[in-house]
Amino acid sequence: MSGPLIDFDRVSQIYAARDGSPVWALSDVSLRVEAGEFVCLIGPSGCGKSTLIHLLAGFLKPTSGAVRFRGRPLDGPGPDRGVVFQEYALFAWMTARQNVEFGLRMQRVSAPVRRRRALEALDRVGLRHAADRYPHELSGGMRQRVAVARALVVEPEVVLMDEPFAAVDAMTRTTLQEDLLRLWRETGVSVLFVTHNIDEAVFLAQRVVVMGAGPGVIREDLAVDLPYPRDRGSAEFGREYARIAAALARGSRGTDQSDGERRAA
Amino acid sequence: MTAATDDVTGNDLSSSRRPALEAPSDRDAFAKEFRRAHRRGLRRAAWLRALLNVTGILLFLAVWEAVPRLGTWVNPVLLPPPSVVFDTFVPMLLSGEIPANILASLRRAALGFGIATATGVTAGLLTARIGLLHHVSEPILHGFRSVPSIALVPLSVLWFGIGEGSKVALVAWGSFFPIWITTFIGVRDVPAAYLRSAACLGAGRLATLLLVVLPAALPMILAGLRQGIAVSLILLVAAELSGAREGVAYMMSTGHQMFRVDIMLIGLVLLGTFGFIADRLFVALIRRLFPWYTTAS
Numbered sequence: 312m313s314g315p316l317i318d319f320d321r322v323s324q325i326y327a328a329r330d331g332s333p334v335w336a337l338s339d340v341s342l343r344v345e346a347g348e349f350v351c352l353i354g355p356s357g358c359g360k361s362t363l364i365h366l367l368a369g370f371l372k373p374t375s376g377a378v379r380f381r382g383r384p385l386d387g388p389g390p391d392r393g394v395v396f397q398e399y400a401l402f403a404w405m406t407a408r409q410n411v412e413f414g415l416r417m418q419r420v421s422a423p424v425r426r427r428r429a430l431e432a433l434d435r436v437g438l439r440h441a442a443d444r445y446p447h448e449l450s451g452g453m454r455q456r457v458a459v460a461r462a463l464v465v466e467p468e469v470v471l472m473d474e475p476f477a478a479v480d481a482m483t484r485t486t487l488q489e490d491l492l493r494l495w496r497e498t499g500v501s502v503l504f505v506t507h508n509i510d511e512a513v514f515l516a517q518r519v520v521v522m523g524a525g526p527g528v529i530r531e532d533l534a535v536d537l538p539y540p541r542d543r544g545s546a547e548f549g550r551e552y553a554r555i556a557a558a559l560a561r562g563s564r565g566t567d568q569s570d571g572e573r574r575a576a
Numbered sequence: 577m578t579a580a581t582d583d584v585t586g587n588d589l590s591s592s593r594r595p596a597l598e599a600p601s602d603r604d605a606f607a608k609e610f611r612r613a614h615r616r617g618l619r620r621a622a623w624l625r626a627l628l629n630v631t632g633i634l635l636f637l638a639v640w641e642a643v644p645r646l647g648t649w650v651n652p653v654l655l656p657p658p659s660v661v662f663d664t665f666v667p668m669l670l671s672g673e674i675p676a677n678i679l680a681s682l683r684r685a686a687l688g689f690g691i692a693t694a695t696g697v698t699a700g701l702l703t704a705r706i707g708l709l710h711h712v713s714e715p716i717l718h719g720f721r722s723v724p725s726i727a728l729v730p731l732s733v734l735w736f737g738i739g740e741g742s743k744v745a746l747v748a749w750g751s752f753f754p755i756w757i758t759t760f761i762g763v764r765d766v767p768a769a770y771l772r773s774a775a776c777l778g779a780g781r782l783a784t785l786l787l788v789v790l791p792a793a794l795p796m797i798l799a800g801l802r803q804g805i806a807v808s809l810i811l812l813v814a815a816e817l818s819g820a821r822e823g824v825a826y827m828m829s830t831g832h833q834m835f836r837v838d839i840m841l842i843g844l845v846l847l848g849t850f851g852f853i854a855d856r857l858f859v860a861l862i863r864r865l866f867p868w869y870t871t872a873s
Contacts, residue, residue, distance in 0.1 A: 368772070368776060369775070369776075370772055370775075387775070388772065388775035388776045389776070389778065390776065390777055390778040392776065393776060393777075394772065394773070394776045396769045396772070396773070399767065399769055400769035400770065400772075400773045401773075402770065402773070402788065402791070402792075403792075403868055404791040404792070404794070404866065404868045404869070405868075413774075413777050413779075413787070414777035414778060416787075417777055417778040417779050417780075417783060418778060445867070445868040446868075447868065461773075461777070462776075465777060465778070
């Protein structure tokens with residue numbers, strides 16, 4: 312393919328605050344992601360990392376600038392970009408299997424094929440046995456696995472994940488991260504992953520994009536050149552962690568300053 | 577597990593031995609027995625509840641029976657005891673008078689409620705999904721909603737006569753509003769994550785509406801329907817009291833004219849039973865149709 316898969320070209324996103332004053336969620340942000348890359352977006356709250364995801368998903372249109380996917384400007388949400396939300400996005404009235412089948416149903420895949428592919432997708436996240444359970448009968452970690460299976464079964468080119476593991480306990484989170492890496496390498500899908508957790512970013516990403524708030528900007532774009540699977544106890548892991556923590560600290564000093572200015576104003 | 581242990585125990589002990597505790601068969605047996613005991617416990621609790629329910633009814637009947645008989649301050653003509661009411665009830669039931677009246681009332685209530693369900697859910701969906709329609713209809717719908725439905729009884733009789741039309745129209749009118757308003761709220765408040773998930777998975781407008789919006793709003797819609805059932809009963813009675821040729825409330829108003837309090841009390845009991853059974857049936861139906869919707873009752 313010529314050109315990057317995802318291209319944010321000098322994107323700004325402005326919305327009205329309660330008092331009507333403009334809030335810069337993103338200011339002149341440019342970011343390119345190649346096909347098959349695993350990129351983490353990290354930054355303090357209000358840095359616009361979720362806004363980037365929402366723009367690419369097609370939920371928002373940029374105030375200025377362009378968001379291109381495969382070289383073309385976006386026109387609303389579509390199955391070529393899967394999304395995994397933080398939680399409570401599985402349809403509560405459908406079983407795990409029916410949830411996974413939903414995207415295939417929209418593509419008018421026949422019922423037997425749909426069923427087989429959904430079960431395969433559930434198998435890949437280790438939940439074939441829970442296919443006929445409703446979301447309220449699943450644990451938080453299992454729900455997120457189903458959500459990942461639901462996003463992947465329609466074979467999107469990129470999966471957008473908005474702090475998908477933030478609401479599960481630490482141990483479950485580790486296994487979810489390992490499973491996600493495995494799926495990423497099996498399918499070759501690109502992943503754009505929002506987190507506020509440095510450890511998660513270093514464990515998962517090939518590239519960590521460090522963002523800053525008020526207005527939302529990209530501060531640094533750091534490559535993590537560690538082989539998979541990564542060892543959290545290794546010295547290299549610690550070094551990468553420190554590098555990103557330092558970048559975040561540099562960014563947040565700027566944020567504190569602007570916060571102070573805003574309060575003074 | 578291990579043949580060795582089996583051999584040893586099998587040789588050393590008689591056939592009545594208990595297998596080692598960690599043997600799988602023993603665990604299964606324990607689990608089976610545990611489940612059985614658990615089910616027994618649940619059944620016993622259910623029986624006890626039913627028994628207490630019946631006791632409550634019997635206590636109420638006993639007090640009602642005793643008051644007009646023992647108390648000199650109560651006129652038994654104005655408050656006949658249940659035994660007298662029952663003596664009146666049986667011949668009316670056998671003659672077919674009561675079943676005919678029940679059927680007439682049920683038909684009106686069901687028809688009116690059915691119309692209200694269809695129109696109320698549709699109106700709620702449309703006004704919640706289409707902003708323009710919402711703002712245009714808002715003042716009119718809320719204005720009408722504020723008018724107590726009973727106030728429309730005389731008008732309804734003028735417009736639709738004292739036949740079936742006015743009764744069905746009143747029931748439909750009254751139960752339309754709770755159904756419409758709850759459907760509207762339920763549809764308006766469908767979580768954004770559901771709508772966004774559907775959009776990312778390629779769902780169009782119609783698929784989103786039928787497969788996502790409606791089921792997501794269902795708990796609210798069902799709450800509205802339940803309220804609608806209660807309201808239909810009120811309007812049914814108001815409509816029948818204002819002039820009818822049959823029906824449970826008509827029977828009561830006849831009893832009133834003949835100064836037959838026992839007949840009026842039969843009507844009251846029938847209406848209470850109606851409401852109770854309709855509500856229970858509704859909850860049972862929800863449990864059956866929507867197993868994921870666990871907070872009903």
